[in-house]
Amino acid sequence: LDVNNPIPIEYGNSDIFILKKGRRYIPFLEGNDLFAQLILEARLLSPTTLSCVNSKTDYCIGKGVTFLDTDEEPQFDEWAKSVNKAGDSFDEVVKEAISGYIGDGNSFTEIVRGKVGSTRFVKLYPLSFLDCRLSIPDDDDIPTHVIKSKAFRRSGYVSLKSGNNVELPIYTGERTKWHKSPSGTEHAVIYLKNKMKGYDFYGMPSNIASLPQQILEYKSARFNLDNFENNLVIGGVIVLQGNLTQEEADALGKKIIYQHSGDGKRGRYAILSSQNGIENSKILKHEQQRAGDFIEFDKRIEEKIIFSNSWSKVLIDPVAAGLGGNSGKQIKEIFEVKYETVIKPMQKYVMDKLVYPVMEILDSWTGTKY
Secondary structure (H helix, E strand, C coil): CECCCCCCCCCCCCCHHHHCCCCECCCCCCCCCCHHHHHHHHHHHHHHHHHHHHHHHHHHCCCCCCCCCCHHHHHHHHHCCCCCCCCCCHHHHHHHHHHHHHCCCCCEEEEEEEEEEEEEEEEEEEEEEHHHEEECCCCCCCCCEEECCHHHHHHCCCCCCCCCCEEEEECEEEEEEEEECCCCCEEEEEEEEEEEEEECCCCCCCCCHHHHHHHHHHHHHHHHHHHHCCCEEEEEEEECCCCCCCCCHHHHHHHHHHCCCCCCCCEEEEEEECCCCCCEEEEEEEEEEECHHHHHHHHHHHHHHHHCCCHHHHHCCCHHHHHCCCCCHHHHHHHHHHHHHHHHHHHHHHHHHHHHHHHHHHHHHHHHCC
16 A cells, blocks of 8 residues: 555545446445455454454354254254365354454355255355455346456456356345356355445445554554664664774674674674774764654554454453453453444344355255254
């Protein structure tokens, strides 16, 4: 990100929300359609954001999906321990859907049903948001399909060619017109989105308001890293007066350095010799100064990111929070508030929009009674 590639959502930049005509799919945001990559990069490079997303996901998935009716549980467990060719469990697929919903604001799970002989099967595949776009809306202004293609990872509007994409219907219960592949399997997509008022088609991550702070958190770390590695910081200069060759000065310098410094090279002194330039041998001390104090700056960025996630630092690391003076009672109170306002509503949404529909598909296709 720089002056030539600013953050897409800027004050007054309303064109990014206007859907242009003549397209086969809806870009996440108009323009170069790389906003999904930007959100992912910001999350991966911001320790606070990644901790919030992972923490919220862990609290929501808990111990995974369990059955109240234990008679059905053994049969379900057998299916749930491996729900695709990659060996992912049902809980892993649900967890990835929750993580995408929180981190990207959008989550796509492909459902595949088919037969091997007389045996019917249902498989689940998490899809990357980078590879998915919604189809152009129907007459009711509702997208009915998801277009899946690796081409969406490229910059700019993608001209979808035959063979490099597949269009899958969004699952809508019994009304779903499943996509049939050449191999005979049927495909559909369960789509979860964190709705954002004013943006009609895609969801947005709940922490979208702190996107500048997420980038700043990385930028401040990058600045310190660059400053540490590339700023030629030395402890000072030792200037020796006298008619010394460079070889003699280097030998004497090495002797001084090894006598008076430890391992590493940061902060060591440079050795120079001068016959006439300086009156006496002397040490010129280099006073090191930072361009700015980032401690308070980092703290403010961290607070804003956690706030935008509707989360609490206590829940990210309860042990460290307890050592900081928060009693167990205070931590429990914070958890109870977030459980009722954040975790529980999200669990209900994922159950209603993902888990129950998968159970319905299993029942109708394989004859189970989940």
